[in-house]
Amino acid sequence: MVTVSQVTPRAGRWTELALLVPALAVGIYAYLQVGLAVNGAVPPDLLAFGLVTAAIALAVHVVLRLRAPYADQVLLPIVVALNGLGLAMIERVHLALQARENVPSWDVDPTRQMMWMAVGATACLAVLLLLRDHRTLRRYTWTFLAAGLFLLLLPLAPVIGKEINGSRLWIGVGPLSLQPAELAKICFAIFFAGYLVTHRDTLTLAGRKVLGMTFPRVRDLGPILFAWAISVGVLLFQRELGTSILLFGLFIAMLYVATERLSWVLIGGVLTIGGVLLLASRIGYIQARIDVWLHALDPDIYSRNPGGSGQIVSGLFGMASGGLMGTGWGEGYPQLTYSANADMIVPSLGEELGLTGLLAVLMLYLVFAQRGMRTAIGVRDGFGKLLGCGLAFIVALQCFVVVGGATRVIPLSGLTMPFLAAGGSSLLANWMILALLLRLSDGARRPGPEVEPALPRDPREPRASVAGAAG
C-alpha cells in the first residue's frame, strides 16, 4: 500500500503563483461581465477590484514563500477563485436590488464583502506569521473548548445577541453583525483534535464486541454525549439546524479517525436520528423545515406564510432556468430569491453559470477538501492529522449542508457557502481554516532531518507519513 521513497519535495510556490493567475482572472472576468451585462459598461471600479484581489492573493503568496514555503500550492488559488466568483455574484445581486424601489435588507454591498475578504486574509497572514508550528495549539486544548462554548453562547447574551429570520445566531457590535458560530467551529476542531489525540486509546481499546463490532463502555460515551448535547442545545436555543449538524458531524468524523472504530459512527448516527425525531415532533420550526424539504412544490407549503417553501422553490426555478449552460452573468434573475447573495448563492451561480459552472465550482471545493485530507495524511503527528481532517471535513460538510439544502437532498438550513457567500464572519473563519491548513501542509511536506528517525511511537501510526510527505 505504501511505498517509502525518498524524494525531495518541490516547494511549489511557483506552481501556486501560476495557478493564482487564472484564479484571479476568473473573478475579474466575472466582475467585468456583470458590469457589462447589467449596466452595459465596464465597471468603473474594475481596476480597483482587480488590484485589491490581486494584492490580497500576492500578500498571502509572499508570506507563504517566507514562512511556509512547503505549504500546499493549490489551496490558496482555489480560495482566491471562489472569493472572486462570490464577489461578482454579490455585486450582480446588489446591482439588481439597487434598481428596486425598496432595497431589501439582505442586500450586501460588495465593497463591504471585499473589506471582509481583506480582514480574512489579514487573519490568515497573522496565523501564518504567529503560529510557527501547529502543535503549539495542542497546549491550549481546553482553552479552545472554553472559547468555542463562549462563542456559541454569545448570541444568547441579552444585549448583543440578535435574532434574524427566527435564528439566534448573530451578535451585533455597533454596525457589525457577526455569526460567532463560524469561529466556534474552528475552536471545536482544535479542541476535538487535542482531546481525542490524548484519549483515543481509551476510546479505542475498551469495550465489548457485539456482532463483530467493538462497542465502547458506557462511561466512555461521555464525550460523544457532550458533543450531542451541544448540538441539540444549538438547535433548541439558537434554532439553527445547519450549525448543529456541522458540529456533530465534525465530532463524529474526528472521533472515527482517532479511533478507527465504525461503532462510533453508528452511535453517532443513532444519536442524530434520535435527536431529529425527538425535536422534530416538538419544535414547530423543525417540523416546518422538514415539510418544506419533503413537499417544497406542494401549493399549500409553497404559499404558507411564514415557513413556506418560496425561497427554496425560487432557487430551484433559478437553477432550472440556468439549465446546462446558464443564462450568463447578469442575464438571469437570481435577485428574485431571498438571500440570493448569501444562503442561496449556490442557486444564483447555478442560474447564471449553469450546471457546467456549478459543477466546476463544486469541483473546486472537492479539490480543496481533498487537499486538506491529504495534508492530514501527510502530517506526522496525531494532533495535526486530526486537526487537518477536522478542518477539511468542516468545509466539505458545510458545502454538503448548503448545496444539499438548496437541492432538497436534506432540509435547508442557514449555513453559508465557504468563501462564496456574503457574510463577514464566515469569510474570516474560512480564511483562518485556510491558514491552518496551509500551516499544517507546510509541516507535512517540509523535508527535515526528523523524517527518517521519526519512527512511529504508536504502532497504529505506521510509516505512511513518510509517503505522505514524499507525495
Add this chain to the structure above:
Amino acid sequence: MNAALRRVSAVVIAMFLVLMAAVTSVQFFQASSLNGDPRNVRNTYRENGRDRGPIVVAGAEIAFSQPVDDPYKFLRTYTQGPLYAPVTGYSSVVFGQSGIELAENSVLNGTSPSLWQQRLGDLVTGRQPQGGAVELTIDPAVQQAAYDALGDHEGAVVALDPRTGEVLALVSTPGFDPNVLAGHDTAAVNAAWQQLLNDPGKPLANRAIAGDTYAPGSTFKLIDVAAALSADAALTPDTRISAPDSITLPGSTATIANPAGERCDDGETATLATAFAKSCNTPFVQMALDLGADAIRDQADAFGFGDQLAIPLTVTPSRLGPIADEAALGQTAIGQRDVRVTPLQMAMVSSAIANDGVLMRPYLVATTRDANLTVVSKTSPSELSTPITPEVAATMTQLMEGVVTSGTGRRAQISGVQVAGKTGTAESGFDDGTARSNPHAWFTGFAPADDPQVAVAVLVVNGADPAAGDYTGGALAAPIARSVMAAALGSGS
C-alpha cells in the same frame, strides 16, 4: 489513523458526488418541469426581458424595445400603435404575442435557428443576446392613407402589389394601441385588456385577414364572370346575356331582383359589360345556374378560397358554404347565402386579374435581419396559382374599367389614371334571424388598369345605411379605395 483518513476522504468524495447528482437532477432532469411551473415568473421575464428586435417599415422602426429599470429589462414600444396594430399585433408580458410579434417571434427574440451565426458571436463576446429585425413590405404612405380614409368607419383595407404579392397596406378599424398591452404594470394591462374585450367595436379583431369573415356581395360577380369567360371563349363584353327584372330561384318561390329593383337594360337582356358595370343581379344568378356549382367552386378555389394562408399572419380561409341546391347557388352567385370572405381574399382576386391571371402569394415580411442588420432571409415573390388565363384577365380588366368609368364605381376614379374595380353591397343580416343590420360596403380593384401597381379591397362593415339614400359600396367604399390607390401610385411613381 491514515486508513481512517483515507476512508473519510472517500466519504467526502461520495458527499460531493451526491451533490453533483442533485445539482444535475435539478438543472437537467427536473429543469423542464420546473421551467413549466406556472409559479416560475422567470419564464415570463426571460421571454419578455430579451432585447427584442425591431419591426421596421420603410427604414423606420415601428416597434422596438427600449431598456428600462425593472425585472423585464425592456419595454416594447410602438411608435404609431393604432396605425400598425393589425400588422404588428402586440407583445405583452401578460397576454403573450399576436400579429407579426407572434408570427416572427423567434426572429424578434433571437432564438430563430437562422440567427445561429449571431448567437455564436454573442456567446464568444459575452454580448447580451439581441433579437433580429423584421422588415415589412408595408408602404407607410398607403397604410396611412387607408387608415385615414377608413376614419371612424368599422372596416378594413388591404392593398397588394399585384406583381409581387407584397402587402402594401393592412388596416382594420376600430383598432387598438398595442402600447397599452405592452406595459409592465400587469394590473393596468389587465384592465386595458378587459376594456378591449368588452368594447362592442371588437378592436382586437383583425377584419382584414382573420376572425370575422364577411359576405362579399356583388364583388363575388368577379368570380362568376371569371368562370363564365373561362368556360366560354365566345363570351365577350358585348355579348348580350339574359337580364330580367327578377328571377325565381329554382326549387323555391324566392326571387332575386336587381339592386334597388332597377331595370338592367331593356328588362330582357343586357350586354355583359352593362350588366357588370351596373351590377345587375339577375344576369349573374342565371350565369351561375348555367355554369353549375362546381364551376363556381373551382373558380373560387383557384383564386384562393379555402386556402390556409400565412402571410405569415394566419389568414382565415374564405369559403362558399355547402351550396346545397340551385337556390343556394343563385344566392351564392351574388355573394350572399353562405359565402364569407376576408378583404385580403378579395384583394387577391383583383390582384390576379391585374397580374395577367397569375396570383402571387401575398406576404408581409420583406427581410429578416440579425442584430447587426445583416440580412438573414429575404422573401422572394412566388406564384400561388393561375386562376385565369391572360385573355380572361384582359377581358375582366376591360369590364372592371367600365365599372369605374361609367358604372357603380365611378367614385374610385383618379384623374389621369385608369382604374379598374368592382363594387359590392352585401346584405349582412341575411341569415341571422334577428333584425337586419346594415349591409357591408365593398370595393375591390386595381390601378393603373394598363400597368397595375396596386390592387385593393375595401370593406366598410355594416356601413351602408339604406336610410341614407346612396348607400352602396360604390358610394362608401370606392372613395376609400381611390385614396389608397392614389397614395400607392403617388409613392410608387
